[in-house]
Amino acid sequence: MKKLNLLILATVLLSLFSCKQPKETDIKSEDMGIIPGADQTELYLSLLEGKNVAMTLNQTSRIGNQLSLDSLVSLGINVVKVFGPEHGFRGGNVYDSLDTKTGVPIISLYRGKRKPSEEDLADVDVMIYDIQDVGVRFYTFLATLHYVMEACAENDVELIVLDRPNPNDFYVDGPVLEEGFESFVGLNPIPILHGLTLGEYATMLNGEGWLANGVQCKTTVIKVKNYEHGMPYDLPIDPSPNLNTKQSVLLYPSLCWFEGTIISQGRGTDPLIAFTVLGSPELEEKYTFSFDVVVDPRFVFSDYDTVPVTHYGLDLRDYDTEIFRETGQLNLQWLIEMYKAYPDKDKFFRKDSKGEYGRFFRLTGTDKLYQQIVEGKTEQEIRESWEPALSEYKKMHKKYLLYP
Numbered sequence: 108m109k110k111l112n113l114l115i116l117a118t119v120l121l122s123l124f125s126c127k128q129p130k131e132t133d134i135k136s137e138d139m140g141i142i143p144g145a146d147q148t149e150l151y152l153s154l155l156e157g158k159n160v161a162m163t164l165n166q167t168s169r170i171g172n173q174l175s176l177d178s179l180v181s182l183g184i185n186v187v188k189v190f191g192p193e194h195g196f197r198g199g200n201v202y203d204s205l206d207t208k209t210g211v212p213i214i215s216l217y218r219g220k221r222k223p224s225e226e227d228l229a230d231v232d233v234m235i236y237d238i239q240d241v242g243v244r245f246y247t248f249l250a251t252l253h254y255v256m257e258a259c260a261e262n263d264v265e266l267i268v269l270d271r272p273n274p275n276d277f278y279v280d281g282p283v284l285e286e287g288f289e290s291f292v293g294l295n296p297i298p299i300l301h302g303l304t305l306g307e308y309a310t311m312l313n314g315e316g317w318l319a320n321g322v323q324c325k326t327t328v329i330k331v332k333n334y335e336h337g338m339p340y341d342l343p344i345d346p347s348p349n350l351n352t353k354q355s356v357l358l359y360p361s362l363c364w365f366e367g368t369i370i371s372q373g374r375g376t377d378p379l380i381a382f383t384v385l386g387s388p389e390l391e392e393k394y395t396f397s398f399d400v401v402v403d404p405r406f407v408f409s410d411y412d413t414v415p416v417t418h419y420g421l422d423l424r425d426y427d428t429e430i431f432r433e434t435g436q437l438n439l440q441w442l443i444e445m446y447k448a449y450p451d452k453d454k455f456f457r458k459d460s461k462g463e464y465g466r467f468f469r470l471t472g473t474d475k476l477y478q479q480i481v482e483g484k485t486e487q488e489i490r491e492s493w494e495p496a497l498s499e500y501k502k503m504h505k506k507y508l509l510y511p
Contacts (some may be wrong), residue, residue: 141340144269144306144329145170145237148182151267151329155184158232161223161264163190163216163255166197167239167344168269175237175269180209187230192238192251193217194347217247221291222254228262236268239346240305242275243360244284245292245470246346252305253294256312260322268328270306270509272340274356278302278435279504281360283496284472293472298497300360300437302504306330311507328509335511337432349374349381357428358382361438364476367467368456370445371418375400385445386420393448394419420445439486446480 144150148170162168162176170178174197180186189196189211196206196213204213214227228234236255238248252268259266281299289295295317303311306328313323345351349372350359362372362382373384376398384398391397397419421441431437449455456477459465468474479489 140333141272141338142332143169143271144331145175145271147329147332148178151269151327152182152184154265154267154327155179155233155235158185159187159230160184160233160235161188161190161228161231162186162235162237163192163251164196164235164237165192165194165239167271167342167346168237169344175235176206176209176211180211186211188212188214188227190214190216190223190227190255193247216251216254221250223258223262225262228258228264231262231264233265233267234259236266236305236309237271238305239271239342239344240273241342241346241350241356241359242273242300242302243363244281244297244299244301244472245363246359247291248305249301249308250291250294252309253312253318256309256324256326257318257322260318260324266309266324266326268306268309268326270304270328270331272331272334272338273302273304273336274340274342274353275300275360275431276302276304277337277432278437279501280435280437280497282471282473282476282493283500285475288468288472288474290469292469296496296500297504298493298500299364299472302336302501303507304331304509307504307507307509310509311504314507315503330509336508349379351379351381352383354424354426354428355382357431358423358426361431361441362423364442364467364470365445367464367470368442368445369449369454370420371400373398373400377401380424383424383426384418384420384422385441386418387449388416388418389450390419390445390448391417394421396420396422398422436490439489443480443486452481 145168164175168175176186176189189206191213206213234255236252240246240248256266279298279300279302283298284293284296301308309326309328312318313326318324341353342356350356359382362385365372365385370385370387373381380398386398397417399417446455456464456467464477467477475492476489
């Protein structure tokens with residue numbers, strides 16, 4: 108067994124240091140010392156040997172230059188099934204199927220159901236959760252972790268979180284989600300920017316008793332090596348189709364709530380510049396910058412994003428995102444500005460089938476921000492309304508930090 112472990116370690120280390128990541132640009136030099144939990148196989152392979160293993164993962168789940176599923180299967184680990192989140196497994200398929208490379212069954216946690224069933228976990232001893240997060244409440248991998256932990260706790264399955272850095276972990280900001288506004292884009296009372304890695308968030312879910320009926324999930328976190336909160340980190344793999352640049356990842360916390368409005372965030376553009384621009388065809392008289400939306404269903408959010416028409420608005424591709432680090436605040440002014448500029452105020456916020464502004468409420472975690480924007484409240488007035496909940500969260504979340 109000792110020789111086997113040494114062989115496994117040597118195989119993984121060779122993969123790590125001799126291969127390039129499958130991305131057009133390599134990891135930046137300042138990130139070379141950071142080693143995600145998945146790459147530290149010597150810390151968790153012994154927890155998997157002789158057990159039936161399930162994995163919740165996507166295209167960001169890597170050991171060296173390989174998908175972590177492929178690496179673990181090649182090392183003799185008995186992976187019996189894979190659970191795929193939003194955007195699917197291997198970056199595409201979001202439906203139940205068989206993995207064409209390994210033959211492992213894939214169960215979707217996006218189409219049809221959000222939570223593994225008792226039947227799904229009947230033959231599972233250990234679940235691995237290995238997904239790159241971006242540190243924002245409405246990024247759905249956070250909710251998927253919540254539901255996976257609940258299912259594991261309820262079915263006596265151990266969970267191993269292979270932790271990864273949070274590229275937006277240097278600030279905590281935004282309204283704290285209020286009771287009654289829980290959804291797949293926000294399940295728990297946390298602000299938009301929560302300041303945690305997924306490993307830390309898992310410990311919070313247990314510690315705060317937020318899983319259904321207060322169940323506790325037996326969780327092991329394989330920590331990131333050489334990592335501290337606040338360290339700049341360029342993601343080696345795009346976390347989702349519309350977050351395809353460092354700029355989009357850093358702008359995402361301030362732009363995603365526009366999904367609840369008529370304003371386009373650049374989905375369906377060619378070349379793809381999603382979450383680096385804001386605009387609408389109705390703003391031609393207000394702005395000179397323009398971008399064209401084309402019909403590309405891979406990158407759209409709604410029918411509005413597939414209308415091949417020119418949009419006018421804000422170009423944020425060169426916006427200095429260091430401002431977020433300096434101020435410790437997301438940008439609220441863009442939302443205020445775009446509402447003021449839009450000519451038909453009644454159409455600015457999207458209505459759902461019930462004629463309500465549910466999408467915007469779910470993204471912001473409250474109905475108050477909508478009312479404040481409509482009433483013309485200042486940024487200072489709006490931020491004051493986030494207290495004391497925001498300060499209380501900032502104090503509470505420190506109990507769960509695993510990194511300096």
